[in-house]
Amino acid sequence: MIYIEPELLERVNTWLTPAFDTDTQDYIKNLIATNPEELKESFYKNLEFGTGGMRGVMGIGTNRINKYTLGKNTQGLSNYLHQSFPNEPIKVAIAFDCRHNSQSLAKLVANVFSANNIQVFLFEDLRPTPELSFALKHLGCHCGIVLTASHNPPEYNGYKVYWQDGGQLVPPQDAEIINEINNLDYSEIKFEANETLIEYIGKEVDDVFIKASIKNGSFNTPQQAKDNLNVVFTSLHGTSITIIPETLKQAGYNNVSIVEEQAKPNGDFPTVKSPNPEEPEALKMALALADKVHGDIVIGTDPDSDRIGIAVRDLNGNMTLLNGNQAMVMMTDFLLKQWQTKGKINGNQFIGSTIVSTPMMKVLAKAFDVECKIGLTGFKWIAKMIKDFPELDFVGGGEESFGFMVGDFVRDKDAVTATLLACEIAAQAKAKGSSMYKELIQLYVAHGLYKERLISITKKGIEGAQEIKQMMIDFRKKPLTVINNSKVIRIEDYQSSIIKNLLSGKEETISIPKSNVLIYYTEDGSQIALRPSGTEPKIKFYISANTTLSKVADFEITEQKLETKIDAIIKDMQLN
Numbered sequence: 256m257i258y259i260e261p262e263l264l265e266r267v268n269t270w271l272t273p274a275f276d277t278d279t280q281d282y283i284k285n286l287i288a289t290n291p292e293e294l295k296e297s298f299y300k301n302l303e304f305g306t307g308g309m310r311g312v313m314g315i316g317t318n319r320i321n322k323y324t325l326g327k328n329t330q331g332l333s334n335y336l337h338q339s340f341p342n343e344p345i346k347v348a349i350a351f352d353c354r355h356n357s358q359s360l361a362k363l364v365a366n367v368f369s370a371n372n373i374q375v376f377l378f379e380d381l382r383p384t385p386e387l388s389f390a391l392k393h394l395g396c397h398c399g400i401v402l403t404a405s406h407n408p409p410e411y412n413g414y415k416v417y418w419q420d421g422g423q424l425v426p427p428q429d430a431e432i433i434n435e436i437n438n439l440d441y442s443e444i445k446f447e448a449n450e451t452l453i454e455y456i457g458k459e460v461d462d463v464f465i466k467a468s469i470k471n472g473s474f475n476t477p478q479q480a481k482d483n484l485n486v487v488f489t490s491l492h493g494t495s496i497t498i499i500p501e502t503l504k505q506a507g508y509n510n511v512s513i514v515e516e517q518a519k520p521n522g523d524f525p526t527v528k529s530p531n532p533e534e535p536e537a538l539k540m541a542l543a544l545a546d547k548v549h550g551d552i553v554i555g556t557d558p559d560s561d562r563i564g565i566a567v568r569d570l571n572g573n574m575t576l577l578n579g580n581q582a583m584v585m586m587t588d589f590l591l592k593q594w595q596t597k598g599k600i601n602g603n604q605f606i607g608s609t610i611v612s613t614p615m616m617k618v619l620a621k622a623f624d625v626e627c628k629i630g631l632t633g634f635k636w637i638a639k640m641i642k643d644f645p646e647l648d649f650v651g652g653g654e655e656s657f658g659f660m661v662g663d664f665v666r667d668k669d670a671v672t673a674t675l676l677a678c679e680i681a682a683q684a685k686a687k688g689s690s691m692y693k694e695l696i697q698l699y700v701a702h703g704l705y706k707e708r709l710i711s712i713t714k715k716g717i718e719g720a721q722e723i724k725q726m727m728i729d730f731r732k733k734p735l736t737v738i739n740n741s742k743v744i745r746i747e748d749y750q751s752s753i754i755k756n757l758l759s760g761k762e763e764t765i766s767i768p769k770s771n772v773l774i775y776y777t778e779d780g781s782q783i784a785l786r787p788s789g790t791e792p793k794i795k796f797y798i799s800a801n802t803t804l805s806k807v808a809d810f811e812i813t814e815q816k817l818e819t820k821i822d823a824i825i826k827d828m829q830l831n
Contacts (some may be wrong), residue, residue, distance in 0.1 A: 272441075283827070292324065297315060300317065310791075311324075320411070323441055330443060339397075340397055347374070350401045351385065353538075353558055358380075358402075365448070369452040377453055378390075379456065381497065393666075425635050468502050478507055481682050488550070532556055538565065545566070578772065580612060580615070582694075584698060586653065587606055589676070606627050607636075607637040610630070610631060610749070615705040619702060628652075634654065638790070651669065707826055730785060745776040749765060
């Protein structure tokens, strides 16, 4: 007889009631009989909303993405929408990516909304996540959903929720909706669609989205400069193939080579280990094509087209991948210069970033006399900044995880407009005899050389989650006092909302929402942030070091010194 813990058994038995179809019940009975470990993994907890919504492995159980977990989410969200907008006809927009089951899950979500007397605008085929954010506002919707697991492995899917402003859920709505969902019984889910309330959308939204992307991402680049820029693009089997090539074409970029082997959407992502442009290996085929066609810039996007990877030629003519921080500071500096040239900076502007991104964003903001607002990890917090400060103009903003947002017409990271912006920067640089890489080094000469590195440690399953939890407890209970022979002078704990100055002993209160993040600052200017991922079974360490750079000729040797310093920090903290 297999022993099943009482709490787990209660969850399992719920799924053996008539509210669940016979296939689901038969599958669970088989797990009970043959695979108790998988049963435990599938039911030991409820999937939770993280920084990017709900993501998980597809399958049967409370800890899986399936008809019932998403149905319950949608039923709870429907109830909340009716409570929030009692006298309005409610409208929602739904998009989905290339992943297995995304289209059928999107239709299932549409069915539940429509069964609750909610008008649904459902994209007829896969579309980028930023287009959903745009469409939601364009169509005057109250809420939006994207079925995606971003760059996670093929067995994953996910459910991102957007609110009226086009941004992802933030407090207090997120907690209130989760509470509504948790109070539901699965038997209360209305699965029977009202097809008259489901309207399919496509090209008519694409057209206005492309026009808006060009309006926000184009900056008077001469056509000759566009023609002279040799662009290589890969969608990594994802959704961006539906929009980005056409956006570049309409913006005047005709010299674009597409990695054809990766152009067809495919949820198995057959040509890459991970469809994540943060990983150099993901752009391997694009880099090879760039060498073949003498490309100036390589651009790759993740499956739902919110993250962007950029590679450009370095000082030796070799293709090198810019990290998310480098791409972010280049794009931000370019936008600020455009605003400055047009005389639009008057003290009412701001840029946005996150607590684990490069400190160089603050330095840039100061140089242009604009504010740099810093939020928690995740673009929902940058979208919230725009919502909370309507009297200020949002120029642009990003985070280290290869995301950027140009203006406020989309309220999430947007690889479509960011692709166009990157091409504008590269084309204008090449036209004046420079390059994107040389322009980056000039920024370091002007503002200081900042170098960042991310270390991710994966811990899967129940034991892994406990290990990550214990690591964070240990770093709090026994805080480091010295890192790489440099004294720790300041610790920011976003879970307790306390900043402690170790030199003076003084404490301050952190004003932004609580989060499981810890940041160490050292005497030599290094910064180490650690946090568990909100959407993956990982704990992440963000390491930043900086120094002055007097001239371009010193770049490579100075950069290497910072790389060596970061290596030493990693070794000292035993992260390798």
